């Protein structure tokens with residue numbers, strides 16, 4: 001048995017996982033990527049370092065896990081103040097007692113126009129709502145802090161502060177409609193911003209926080225002063241490193257003198273901007289870090305990336321786990337105060353190892369705590385297999401937030417795997433709530449929507465049977481995990497397998513549901529989660545019919561049957577599936593073209609993931625055609641791509657892979673409805689056409705929302 005399945009309960013479900021999956025290969029799950037939770041043993045004794053208390057300045061923390069500042073959970077009112085929903089988000093995580101947790105970037109400078117994001121620290125009137133939040137979190141044994149920041153040119157503000165008037169490298173990310181005024185700060189105005197930071201810190205002290213964190217990373221205002229590309233000043237705030245660091249040091253001193261020893265003061269700073277040119281580098285950080293220590297910094301949190309850089313602040317699954325730990329390790333050698341590392345740390349065993357290896361003193365787990373609000377408690381109790389792992393597929397969190405900012409309704413953060421995210425006060429999940437009045441539930445199809453429907457209904461105490469026509473669970477997610485760099489997508493499956501086993505779901509593999517089966521099982525409720533299949537676009541049917549020498553493949557068949565394609569391939573469809581297919585097919589030097597009907601590629605993917613995926617295909621010389629109106633297959637098997645600009649023959653195409661349109665597969669729903677059964681269609685079976693359809697994010701959330709109401 002592989003490391004992926006060791007330690008899981010033996011059940012039909014586990015048999016499904018252990019079985020050889022599509023393409024004849026076994027999935028490379030997270031556990032295989034980093035090493036199994038199970039075979040490393042479980043419990044605090046094996047995570048001793050992670051759960052060892054320590055001091056940060058005068059602040060004692062009971063373990064080394066930090067929930068870092070994130071704009072997640074920021075459900076704010078119209079005056080940018082904390083709401084009861086925000087309190088619920090933080091309390092849920094505080095209950096599990098991470099060593100420390102921080103509220104994300106909060107604005108210290110008064111806004112140039114009314115705004116409801118980010119959280120405001122610019123006036124005393126915000127103190128009472130902050131105090132309520134702090135008091136609620138302080139019911140639990142965790143240290144609570146908040147980030148002080150100004151977003152500079154990386155905000156949706158009309159007037160953006162900057163060192164030298166240089167706009168953001170990816171300004172359109174914030175609001176394609178806005179044309180902000182980028183204001184260069186005068187020396188007097190710099191002094192005012194410094195005082196704003198100090199005043200905000202004082203308010204945080206009054207509200208009862210344990211620490212504040214000055215945000216000097218990610219391309220925001222302080223970071224822009226540090227970075228030569230953004231800071232082109234010739235006065236005492238520009239030029240040499242000492243001058244560029246002056247703004248941060250002045251802010252630090254002002255904050256420190258405002259709060260004295262009442263609060264710990266930390267700094268979150270980039271270990272590297274990862275810019276092609278004129279960025280802030282690791283060498284710079286290692287020079288500035290001792291100065292911050294000398295000024296009295298209680299800890300440093302080493303992050304990375306600016307918008308438009310080559311590696312991203314919120315790194316997707318294409319980056320390795322613990323991707324920025326080397327930066328922290330280097331800084332740690334330059335100072336003696338605690339150093340935190342951040343970036344794709346989702347596995348407590350890895351977190352513990354990073355501490356053991358001396359790479360950091362504190363481990364930040366951001367998205368890991370979004371994906372599973374109980375990860376700290378589960379780690380403490382040794383229930384590692386029960387941790388719902390962050391997939392590093394950012395469509396739910398940072399991407400959802402960015403899309404919401406663009407739409408003009410900022411603050412919407414969710415999670416691909418955790419549909420309760422930011423709905424903690426609304427979605428109250430109580431295990432066994434229906435056990436005294438259970439229903440017989442039949443779920444047809446064990447893709448993610450089916451797995452979630454089965455899990456959530458069984459969690460309530462219903463009696464659930466899950467039927468799957470294949471000999472394994474996971475549906476398309478198994479295919480998705482075969483794409484280069486995306487194996488971690490499969491991390492969901494061991495977790496679902498375990499949850500189904502735990503909640504007593506009866507899993508029937510190799511089982512097709514027909515009328516006779518419905519009769520036999522006689523369910524009260526049927527979930528139809530039978531997914532979708534790819535299809536040939538209508539306008540290509542003729543060409544496909546007469547072609548004799550071109551191998552025509554459906555993307556699902558290609559992956560499931562591990563079909564060997566030719567050497568010169570056209571992928572029809574350049575959204576998330578088509579682009580991933582192109583990445584998969586172009587491995588090993590095959591020539592690949594992608595034809596997409598719309599003006600953009602991989603639109604359904606999170607922008608962060610897309611950034612890396614498109615980069616990979618460019619590196620492998622995949623040719624991308626957008627706004628494709630037609631693909632013509634001539635009688636001589638020539639293949640032409642037609643756009644508004646004209647037609648181009650793609651020479652020697654030997655394989656066409658269809659990865660664009662899909663058709664929902666829901667015939668079982670008709671059978672169930674004909675029998676008068678309460679029937680719900682979920683996942684791809686319900687919709688593959690609308691903008692957000694066909695994503696893990698939508699499919700899990702939809703199944704969860706219906707299942708929790710049964």
Ligand SMILES: Cc1cc2nc3c(=O)[nH]c(=O)nc-3n(C[C@H](O)[C@H](O)[C@H](O)COP(=O)(O)O)c2cc1C
Nearest residue numbers: 068069070071072104105343344365366367397398
């Ligand atoms: C939805 C979301 C919002 C974030 N907001 C902030 C923020 O307000 N301040 C900040 O310093 N970092 C923010 N980050 C970045 C995280 O703190 C962290 O640096 C990054 O996600 C990498 O860590 P992780 O892999 O543990 O999530 C945010 C990340 C996410 C996913």
Ligand code: SF4
Nearest residue numbers: 390391393396397416
């Ligand atoms: S949306 Fe994706 S990347 Fe973000 S926390 Fe959830 S699983 Fe992780």
